[in-house]
Amino acid sequence: MENSYEALSLILDSITEHIVVIDGNGIIQYTNKSWSEFGDSNACAISDDWRGVNYIEECDKASVMGDDFGIQAKKGILSVISKEAPFFYFEYPCHSIDEKRWFTMRVTALKMSNRDYFVISHQNITERKLAEEEVRNLARLDGLTDIPNRRTFDEFLHNEWRRCLRLNKPICLAIVDLDHFKLLNDHYGHQIGDECLIKIGKLLKKFACRPGDICARYGGEEFALIWADTPLEQAERLSNELLAKIVALGIPNERSPTDDYLTASIGLAMSVPEKDSNERELISLADSMLYRAKESGRNKVELFSHPEALQR
Numbered sequence: 603m604e605n606s607y608e609a610l611s612l613i614l615d616s617i618t619e620h621i622v623v624i625d626g627n628g629i630i631q632y633t634n635k636s637w638s639e640f641g642d643s644n645a646c647a648i649s650d651d652w653r654g655v656n657y658i659e660e661c662d663k664a665s666v667m668g669d670d671f672g673i674q675a676k677k678g679i680l681s682v683i684s685k686e687a688p689f690f691y692f693e694y695p696c697h698s699i700d701e702k703r704w705f706t707m708r709v710t711a712l713k714m715s716n717r718d719y720f721v722i723s724h725q726n727i728t729e730r731k732l733a734e735e736e737v738r739n740l741a742r743l744d745g746l747t748d749i750p751n752r753r754t755f756d757e758f759l760h761n762e763w764r765r766c767l768r769l770n771k772p773i774c775l776a777i778v779d780l781d782h783f784k785l786l787n788d789h790y791g792h793q794i795g796d797e798c799l800i801k802i803g804k805l806l807k808k809f810a811c812r813p814g815d816i817c818a819r820y821g822g823e824e825f826a827l828i829w830a831d832t833p834l835e836q837a838e839r840l841s842n843e844l845l846a847k848i849v850a851l852g853i854p855n856e857r858s859p860t861d862d863y864l865t866a867s868i869g870l871a872m873s874v875p876e877k878d879s880n881e882r883e884l885i886s887l888a889d890s891m892l893y894r895a896k897e898s899g900r901n902k903v904e905l906f907s908h909p910e911a912l913q914r
Protein backbone atom coordinates (compact mmCIF):
# COMPACT_ATOMS: atom_id res chain seq x y z
CA MET A 603 0.00 0.00 0.00
CA GLU A 604 1.18 3.47 -0.81
CA ASN A 605 3.01 5.03 2.09
CA SER A 606 2.48 8.69 1.41
CA TYR A 607 1.07 11.68 3.28
CA GLU A 608 -1.88 11.63 0.88
CA ALA A 609 -2.64 7.96 1.56
CA LEU A 610 -2.47 8.44 5.33
CA SER A 611 -4.60 11.53 5.11
CA LEU A 612 -7.23 9.62 3.09
CA ILE A 613 -7.24 6.88 5.74
CA LEU A 614 -7.73 9.41 8.53
CA ASP A 615 -10.53 11.03 6.54
CA SER A 616 -12.30 7.69 6.20
CA ILE A 617 -12.73 7.04 9.92
CA THR A 618 -15.69 8.26 11.98
CA GLU A 619 -13.64 9.61 14.88
CA HIS A 620 -13.21 13.38 14.81
CA ILE A 621 -9.48 14.03 14.97
CA VAL A 622 -7.59 17.23 15.55
CA VAL A 623 -3.84 17.60 16.13
CA ILE A 624 -2.47 20.56 18.09
CA ASP A 625 1.02 21.72 18.98
CA GLY A 626 2.29 22.36 22.50
CA ASN A 627 0.69 25.84 22.51
CA GLY A 628 -2.72 24.51 21.53
CA ILE A 629 -2.54 25.71 17.89
CA ILE A 630 -4.40 23.41 15.51
CA GLN A 631 -2.09 21.72 12.96
CA TYR A 632 -4.42 19.21 11.36
CA THR A 633 -8.07 18.14 11.33
CA ASN A 634 -9.60 15.15 9.59
CA LYS A 635 -12.76 15.16 7.47
CA SER A 636 -15.09 13.88 10.25
CA TRP A 637 -13.96 16.72 12.48
CA SER A 638 -14.72 19.35 9.83
CA GLU A 639 -18.03 17.74 8.90
CA PHE A 640 -19.14 17.62 12.52
CA GLY A 641 -18.13 21.27 12.92
CA ASP A 642 -20.08 22.22 9.78
CA SER A 643 -23.26 20.44 10.83
CA ASN A 644 -23.03 22.02 14.29
CA ALA A 645 -22.29 25.52 13.04
CA CYS A 646 -18.77 25.70 14.54
CA ALA A 647 -17.07 28.71 13.00
CA ILE A 648 -13.63 27.09 13.18
CA SER A 649 -14.56 23.92 11.31
CA ASP A 650 -13.16 24.88 7.91
CA ASP A 651 -11.04 27.88 8.81
CA TRP A 652 -9.08 26.26 11.59
CA ARG A 653 -5.53 27.21 10.68
CA GLY A 654 -3.97 29.26 13.48
CA VAL A 655 -6.89 28.63 15.82
CA ASN A 656 -5.95 27.83 19.40
CA TYR A 657 -7.92 24.78 20.54
CA ILE A 658 -7.30 25.49 24.23
CA GLU A 659 -8.71 28.99 23.83
CA GLU A 660 -11.78 27.47 22.16
CA CYS A 661 -12.24 25.33 25.30
CA ASP A 662 -12.02 28.54 27.34
CA LYS A 663 -14.71 30.17 25.16
CA ALA A 664 -16.99 27.16 25.69
CA SER A 665 -16.54 27.36 29.46
CA VAL A 666 -17.30 31.10 29.50
CA MET A 667 -20.59 30.19 27.80
CA GLY A 668 -21.38 27.92 30.74
CA ASP A 669 -19.98 24.63 29.42
CA ASP A 670 -18.23 22.91 32.36
CA PHE A 671 -16.92 20.30 29.98
CA GLY A 672 -14.84 23.01 28.29
CA ILE A 673 -13.00 23.49 31.59
CA GLN A 674 -12.43 19.74 32.00
CA ALA A 675 -11.23 19.40 28.41
CA LYS A 676 -8.74 22.24 28.84
CA LYS A 677 -7.40 20.78 32.10
CA GLY A 678 -7.00 17.38 30.47
CA ILE A 679 -5.19 18.74 27.41
CA LEU A 680 -2.83 20.81 29.59
CA SER A 681 -2.08 17.79 31.78
CA VAL A 682 -0.88 15.84 28.72
CA ILE A 683 1.05 18.81 27.28
CA SER A 684 2.88 19.29 30.61
CA LYS A 685 3.53 15.51 30.77
CA GLU A 686 1.70 15.38 34.07
CA ALA A 687 -0.45 12.61 32.56
CA PRO A 688 0.41 10.18 29.74
CA PHE A 689 -3.05 10.60 28.21
CA PHE A 690 -6.47 12.07 28.99
CA TYR A 691 -9.88 10.50 28.45
CA PHE A 692 -13.34 11.66 29.37
CA GLU A 693 -16.97 11.28 28.34
CA TYR A 694 -19.19 14.28 27.92
CA PRO A 695 -22.72 15.09 26.76
CA CYS A 696 -23.10 17.28 23.69
CA HIS A 697 -26.85 17.33 23.04
CA SER A 698 -28.25 19.05 19.99
CA ILE A 699 -31.71 20.66 19.96
CA ASP A 700 -33.40 17.52 18.67
CA GLU A 701 -31.04 14.75 19.75
CA LYS A 702 -29.29 13.42 22.83
CA ARG A 703 -25.61 12.82 22.11
CA TRP A 704 -22.51 11.83 24.05
CA PHE A 705 -18.88 11.80 23.02
CA THR A 706 -15.55 10.66 24.35
CA MET A 707 -12.50 12.84 24.16
CA ARG A 708 -9.06 11.28 24.16
CA VAL A 709 -5.80 13.23 24.20
CA THR A 710 -2.50 11.49 23.46
CA ALA A 711 1.01 12.78 22.86
CA LEU A 712 2.73 12.37 19.48
CA LYS A 713 6.39 13.07 18.72
CA MET A 714 7.09 13.93 15.06
CA SER A 715 10.33 15.31 13.58
CA ASN A 716 11.52 15.92 17.13
CA ARG A 717 8.55 18.13 17.90
CA ASP A 718 5.71 17.50 20.35
CA TYR A 719 2.17 17.28 19.03
CA PHE A 720 -1.05 16.17 20.67
CA VAL A 721 -3.80 14.14 19.05
CA ILE A 722 -7.30 14.91 20.26
CA SER A 723 -9.97 12.51 19.11
CA HIS A 724 -13.70 12.65 19.73
CA GLN A 725 -15.94 9.64 19.25
CA ASN A 726 -19.71 9.49 19.27
CA ILE A 727 -20.78 7.02 21.99
CA THR A 728 -24.49 7.91 22.01
CA GLU A 729 -25.65 4.37 21.24
CA ARG A 730 -23.75 2.94 24.22
CA LYS A 731 -24.92 5.74 26.53
CA LEU A 732 -28.58 5.27 25.55
CA ALA A 733 -28.28 1.52 26.19
CA GLU A 734 -26.73 2.21 29.60
CA GLU A 735 -29.50 4.69 30.39
CA GLU A 736 -32.09 2.08 29.44
CA VAL A 737 -30.49 -0.51 31.75
CA ARG A 738 -30.38 2.03 34.57
CA ASN A 739 -34.07 2.85 34.06
CA LEU A 740 -35.01 -0.83 34.05
CA ALA A 741 -33.19 -1.28 37.37
CA ARG A 742 -35.01 1.74 38.84
CA LEU A 743 -38.54 0.79 37.82
CA ASP A 744 -40.97 -1.88 38.94
CA GLY A 745 -41.38 -4.39 36.12
CA LEU A 746 -45.19 -4.63 36.35
CA THR A 747 -46.35 -1.08 36.97
CA ASP A 748 -43.48 0.85 35.36
CA ILE A 749 -43.22 3.22 38.32
CA PRO A 750 -40.15 3.48 40.61
CA ASN A 751 -39.41 0.38 42.66
CA ARG A 752 -38.74 0.09 46.39
CA ARG A 753 -35.01 0.58 46.02
CA THR A 754 -35.44 3.82 44.05
CA PHE A 755 -38.00 4.96 46.59
CA ASP A 756 -35.64 4.31 49.54
CA GLU A 757 -32.83 6.27 47.89
CA PHE A 758 -35.14 9.12 46.94
CA LEU A 759 -36.61 9.38 50.45
CA HIS A 760 -33.15 9.37 51.99
CA ASN A 761 -32.04 12.26 49.76
CA GLU A 762 -35.24 14.27 50.14
CA TRP A 763 -35.07 13.80 53.91
CA ARG A 764 -31.60 15.34 53.98
CA ARG A 765 -32.65 18.13 51.62
CA CYS A 766 -35.65 19.01 53.80
CA LEU A 767 -33.39 18.87 56.88
CA ARG A 768 -31.05 21.44 55.31
CA LEU A 769 -33.95 23.68 54.30
CA ASN A 770 -36.03 23.09 57.43
CA LYS A 771 -39.00 22.06 55.28
CA PRO A 772 -41.77 19.51 55.92
CA ILE A 773 -41.84 16.20 54.10
CA CYS A 774 -44.92 14.00 53.74
CA LEU A 775 -45.12 10.29 53.14
CA ALA A 776 -48.31 8.47 52.14
CA ILE A 777 -48.43 4.67 52.16
CA VAL A 778 -51.29 3.51 49.96
CA ASP A 779 -52.55 -0.04 50.44
CA LEU A 780 -55.30 -1.55 48.32
CA ASP A 781 -58.25 -2.88 50.31
CA HIS A 782 -59.16 -6.55 50.21
CA PHE A 783 -56.96 -7.10 47.22
CA LYS A 784 -56.58 -10.78 48.08
CA LEU A 785 -60.33 -11.21 47.59
CA LEU A 786 -60.11 -9.46 44.20
CA ASN A 787 -57.24 -11.72 43.15
CA ASP A 788 -58.98 -14.85 44.38
CA HIS A 789 -62.27 -13.99 42.70
CA TYR A 790 -61.16 -12.51 39.34
CA GLY A 791 -57.73 -14.11 38.97
CA HIS A 792 -54.14 -12.94 39.29
CA GLN A 793 -54.03 -11.48 35.78
CA ILE A 794 -56.94 -9.11 36.50
CA GLY A 795 -55.15 -8.32 39.77
CA ASP A 796 -52.04 -7.38 37.80
CA GLU A 797 -54.08 -5.14 35.49
CA CYS A 798 -55.47 -3.32 38.53
CA LEU A 799 -51.96 -2.72 39.85
CA ILE A 800 -50.95 -1.27 36.48
CA LYS A 801 -53.96 1.10 36.53
CA ILE A 802 -53.12 2.20 40.07
CA GLY A 803 -49.49 2.82 39.04
CA LYS A 804 -50.66 5.03 36.14
CA LEU A 805 -52.91 6.98 38.45
CA LEU A 806 -50.20 7.47 41.08
CA LYS A 807 -47.88 9.01 38.50
CA LYS A 808 -50.34 11.90 38.21
CA PHE A 809 -49.91 12.56 41.92
CA ALA A 810 -46.12 12.89 41.80
CA CYS A 811 -45.37 15.73 39.42
CA ARG A 812 -42.83 17.98 41.14
CA PRO A 813 -39.08 17.31 41.47
CA GLY A 814 -39.49 16.59 45.23
CA ASP A 815 -42.26 14.04 44.61
CA ILE A 816 -42.11 10.36 43.86
CA CYS A 817 -44.57 7.52 43.63
CA ALA A 818 -43.38 3.95 43.94
CA ARG A 819 -44.49 0.38 44.26
CA TYR A 820 -43.58 -0.24 47.87
CA GLY A 821 -44.56 -3.91 48.09
CA GLY A 822 -47.10 -6.29 46.46
CA GLU A 823 -50.30 -4.20 46.60
CA GLU A 824 -48.75 -1.40 48.58
CA PHE A 825 -47.63 1.90 47.05
CA ALA A 826 -45.96 4.98 48.47
CA LEU A 827 -45.86 8.67 47.68
CA ILE A 828 -43.45 11.30 48.92
CA TRP A 829 -44.36 14.94 48.74
CA ALA A 830 -41.38 16.98 49.84
CA ASP A 831 -41.68 20.57 51.01
CA THR A 832 -45.43 20.04 51.35
CA PRO A 833 -47.61 20.99 54.31
CA LEU A 834 -49.83 18.32 55.84
CA GLU A 835 -53.11 19.93 54.78
CA GLN A 836 -52.04 19.81 51.15
CA ALA A 837 -50.89 16.19 51.44
CA GLU A 838 -54.19 15.28 53.08
CA ARG A 839 -56.11 16.93 50.25
CA LEU A 840 -54.01 15.05 47.68
CA SER A 841 -54.51 11.76 49.54
CA ASN A 842 -58.28 12.17 49.62
CA GLU A 843 -58.29 13.11 45.96
CA LEU A 844 -56.29 9.95 45.22
CA LEU A 845 -58.75 7.75 47.12
CA ALA A 846 -61.65 9.30 45.18
CA LYS A 847 -59.81 8.68 41.89
CA ILE A 848 -59.20 5.02 42.83
CA VAL A 849 -62.93 4.54 43.48
CA ALA A 850 -63.67 6.38 40.22
CA LEU A 851 -61.62 3.78 38.31
CA GLY A 852 -64.65 1.56 38.97
CA ILE A 853 -62.69 -1.66 39.38
CA PRO A 854 -65.17 -4.29 40.64
CA ASN A 855 -64.30 -6.12 43.87
CA GLU A 856 -67.64 -7.74 44.58
CA ARG A 857 -66.35 -10.08 47.30
CA SER A 858 -65.06 -7.16 49.35
CA PRO A 859 -67.06 -6.80 52.58
CA THR A 860 -66.51 -3.04 52.61
CA ASP A 861 -67.25 -1.88 49.04
CA ASP A 862 -68.35 -3.17 45.62
CA TYR A 863 -65.42 -1.46 43.96
CA LEU A 864 -61.69 -1.48 44.62
CA THR A 865 -60.70 1.03 47.30
CA ALA A 866 -57.49 1.85 49.13
CA SER A 867 -56.44 3.04 52.56
CA ILE A 868 -53.75 5.62 53.19
CA GLY A 869 -51.44 6.15 56.14
CA LEU A 870 -50.11 9.68 55.90
CA ALA A 871 -47.33 11.18 58.01
CA MET A 872 -45.54 14.47 57.95
CA SER A 873 -42.31 15.44 59.60
CA VAL A 874 -39.88 18.32 59.57
CA PRO A 875 -36.54 16.47 59.65
CA GLU A 876 -34.31 17.27 62.60
CA LYS A 877 -30.64 16.59 63.19
CA ASP A 878 -30.10 13.05 64.53
CA SER A 879 -33.49 11.94 63.17
CA ASN A 880 -33.92 9.72 60.14
CA GLU A 881 -36.51 8.80 57.57
CA ARG A 882 -37.31 5.44 59.17
CA GLU A 883 -39.34 7.31 61.81
CA LEU A 884 -41.49 8.79 59.07
CA ILE A 885 -42.03 5.36 57.50
CA SER A 886 -43.08 3.77 60.77
CA LEU A 887 -45.45 6.66 61.50
CA ALA A 888 -47.10 6.30 58.09
CA ASP A 889 -47.26 2.54 58.63
CA SER A 890 -49.06 2.88 61.92
CA MET A 891 -51.46 5.39 60.37
CA LEU A 892 -52.17 2.89 57.61
CA TYR A 893 -52.92 0.26 60.21
CA ARG A 894 -55.34 2.67 61.84
CA ALA A 895 -57.05 3.40 58.49
CA LYS A 896 -57.50 -0.34 57.87
CA GLU A 897 -58.79 -0.97 61.38
CA SER A 898 -61.24 1.90 61.30
CA GLY A 899 -63.08 0.89 58.13
CA ARG A 900 -60.71 1.28 55.09
CA ASN A 901 -61.14 3.64 52.09
CA LYS A 902 -59.85 6.53 54.20
CA VAL A 903 -56.81 8.59 55.10
CA GLU A 904 -55.38 8.59 58.62
CA LEU A 905 -52.73 11.17 59.29
CA PHE A 906 -50.07 12.04 61.77
CA SER A 907 -47.67 14.88 62.23
CA HIS A 908 -45.34 15.99 64.97
CA PRO A 909 -47.23 18.65 66.95
CA GLU A 910 -44.33 21.10 66.64
CA ALA A 911 -44.24 20.59 62.88
CA LEU A 912 -47.90 21.64 62.68
CA GLN A 913 -47.03 25.06 64.05
CA ARG A 914 -44.57 25.89 61.27
Ligand SMILES: Nc1nc2c(ncn2[C@@H]2O[C@H](COP(=O)(O)OP(=O)(O)OP(=O)(O)O)[C@@H](O)[C@H]2O)c(=O)[nH]1
Nearest residue numbers: 779780781782783784785787792793795796822823
Ligand atom coordinates in the same frame (compact mmCIF):
# COMPACT_ATOMS: atom_id res chain seq x y z
N1 LIG B 1 -52.17 -9.86 41.02
C1 LIG B 1 -51.20 -9.58 41.88
N2 LIG B 1 -51.44 -9.71 43.19
C2 LIG B 1 -50.46 -9.40 44.06
C3 LIG B 1 -49.20 -8.94 43.63
N3 LIG B 1 -48.45 -8.69 44.74
C4 LIG B 1 -49.21 -9.00 45.81
N4 LIG B 1 -50.43 -9.42 45.41
C5 LIG B 1 -51.55 -9.90 46.21
O1 LIG B 1 -52.03 -8.91 47.08
C6 LIG B 1 -52.76 -9.57 48.11
C7 LIG B 1 -52.50 -8.88 49.41
O2 LIG B 1 -53.31 -9.49 50.37
P1 LIG B 1 -53.35 -9.02 51.87
O3 LIG B 1 -51.99 -8.64 52.33
O4 LIG B 1 -54.06 -10.07 52.64
O5 LIG B 1 -54.17 -7.69 51.86
P2 LIG B 1 -55.62 -7.37 51.34
O6 LIG B 1 -56.34 -8.57 50.85
O7 LIG B 1 -55.51 -6.24 50.38
O8 LIG B 1 -56.33 -6.89 52.64
P3 LIG B 1 -56.19 -5.52 53.40
O9 LIG B 1 -54.87 -4.92 53.04
O10 LIG B 1 -56.29 -5.87 54.86
O11 LIG B 1 -57.34 -4.67 52.97
C8 LIG B 1 -52.32 -11.03 48.12
O12 LIG B 1 -53.34 -11.83 47.59
C9 LIG B 1 -51.15 -11.02 47.14
O13 LIG B 1 -51.05 -12.25 46.41
C10 LIG B 1 -48.99 -8.83 42.22
O14 LIG B 1 -47.92 -8.45 41.75
N5 LIG B 1 -50.00 -9.15 41.39
